[in-house]
Amino acid sequence: MLFTGIILFVAAVVQGVVGFAMAIVAIPLLVWTGLPLSEAIAISATSTFVQALTGMVKLRHAIPWSIVKPAVIVRLLALPIGILMLIHLDGIETSKIKAFLGAFIILLVLFQVCLKIEPREALPTKWNYLAFACSGLFAGMVGIGGPPLVLWLSAHRWSGEKIKAFLFANFAVIAPVSILLIWISLGDSILAAAGTGLMFAPIVIVGTLVGVRLGTHIPRELFRKILFCILIVLGLFSITIALIG
Numbered sequence: 001m002l003f004t005g006i007i008l009f010v011a012a013v014v015q016g017v018v019g020f021a022m023a024i025v026a027i028p029l030l031v032w033t034g035l036p037l038s039e040a041i042a043i044s045a046t047s048t049f050v051q052a053l054t055g056m057v058k059l060r061h062a063i064p065w066s067i068v069k070p071a072v073i074v075r076l077l078a079l080p081i082g083i084l085m086l087i088h089l090d091g092i093e094t095s096k097i098k099a100f101l102g103a104f105i106i107l108l109v110l111f112q113v114c115l116k117i118e119p120r121e122a123l124p125t126k127w128n129y130l131a132f133a134c135s136g137l138f139a140g141m142v143g144i145g146g147p148p149l150v151l152w153l154s155a156h157r158w159s160g161e162k163i164k165a166f167l168f169a170n171f172a173v174i175a176p177v178s179i180l181l182i183w184i185s186l187g188d189s190i191l192a193a194a195g196t197g198l199m200f201a202p203i204v205i206v207g208t209l210v211g212v213r214l215g216t217h218i219p220r221e222l223f224r225k226i227l228f229c230i231l232i233v234l235g236l237f238s239i240t241i242a243l244i245g
Contacts, residue, residue: 001196003033004030004033004043004196004200005200005203007025007026007029007030007033008026008043008044008047008197008200008203008204008207009203009204009206009207010025010029010207011023011025011026011029011044011047011207012047012051012203012204012205012206012207012208012210012211013207013208013210013211013214014211015051015208015211016207016208016209016210016211016212016213016214017211017212017214017218020146020147020149020150020167021146022044022047022048022051022146023041023044023045023048023143023144023145023146024105024108024144024146024147024231025231026040026043026044026047027040027041027044027101027142027143027144028098028101028102028105028234028235028238029234030043030044031094031097031098031101032098032238034094035193036090036094036189037086037089037090037097037101037142037143038086038090038182038186038189038190038193039189039190039192039193040143040193041086041142041143041178041182042179042182042183042190042193042194042197043193043194043196043197043200044143044197045143045175045176045178045179045194045197046175046179046193046194046195046196046197046198046201047197047200047201047204048171048175049171049172049175049176049179050197050198050201050204050205051171051204051205051208052167052168052169052170052171052172052175053168053172054205054208055164055165055168055208056165056168056169056172059161059164059165059168060165062159062161062162062164062165063165063166063168063169064162064165064166065169067166068166068169068170070128070129070132071128071132071135071149071166071170072169072170072173072174074129074132074133074136075132075133075135075136075139075145075170075174076136076174076177077133077136078132078133078134078135078136078137078140079136079137079139079140079174079177079178079181080140080181081136081137081140082136082137082138082139082140082141082142083140083141083178083181083182083185084140085137085140085141086140086141086142086182086185087185087186089141089142090186095242096242098238098239098242099238099239099242099243100142101142101235101238102234102235102236102237102238102239102242103235103239104142104144104235105231105232105234105235105238106231106232106235106236108144108147108231109228109231109232109235111147111151113228118155119154119155119156119157120155120156120157121156121157122156123152123155123156127152127155128152131148131149131151131152132148132149132152134148135147135148135149135170136174139174139178140178140181143178145174146167146171149166149167149170150167153166153167179194
């Protein structure tokens with residue numbers, strides 16, 4: 001429980017600074033503590049819901065509902081497919097899950113570092129649906145649905161407030177549905193894990209506030225580079241531990 005609290009606090013600080021990455025930090029570390037992937041996702045999703053709902057209420061005036069609605073619908077349609085994949089992954093031994101998450105994180109970071117996107121007013125509709133579908137699929141499969149949305153957002157000339165409002169609205173809607181579907185699929189252990197995430201809600205909120213304050217002092221791009229380096233090391237370490245085991 002101590003490690004869980006520390007992990008969620010650190011992940012909330014990161015999300016408070018850069019606006020995303022709570023799940024991508026929390027889930028691999030929670031799996032390291034010995035939790036099954038599905039329970040790690042449930043804890044992270046509950047914490048993300050608390051944080052996102054708070055941010056959504058605060059930035060409700062900036063939420064672009066005309067774009068949020070189709071994004072949520074497409075993500076919800078793709079989410080059950082991802083959860084079917086999660087059911088298969090949840091039965092795999094922990095060392096292989098660690099290797100899978102390590103490789104997944106490295107690929108996500110490389111995509112975000114190497115893919116140079118020129119911001120524009122809008123993207124063709126097909127790219128919108130592809131990004132939303134990938135986000136829903138990844139959210140169901142490994143609980144990490146943010147990166148496809150962040151890549152999609154990086155191609156838009158939106159204000160920071162509008163970007164955060166879009167992300168908060170998406171996460172606040174998807175997280176409880178994800179927990180519900182995983183619970184139906186995998187049983188009552190998911191409810192217990194969700195309860196654990198809810199118990200740490202105050203720590204998550206404090207971590208978020210700390211992250212927001214830090215974000216005013218540390219240049220965001222510098223912090224993103226530091227975060228990407230940490231994630232690469234985390235991914236490589238996960239793969240190495242799995243191979244040694």
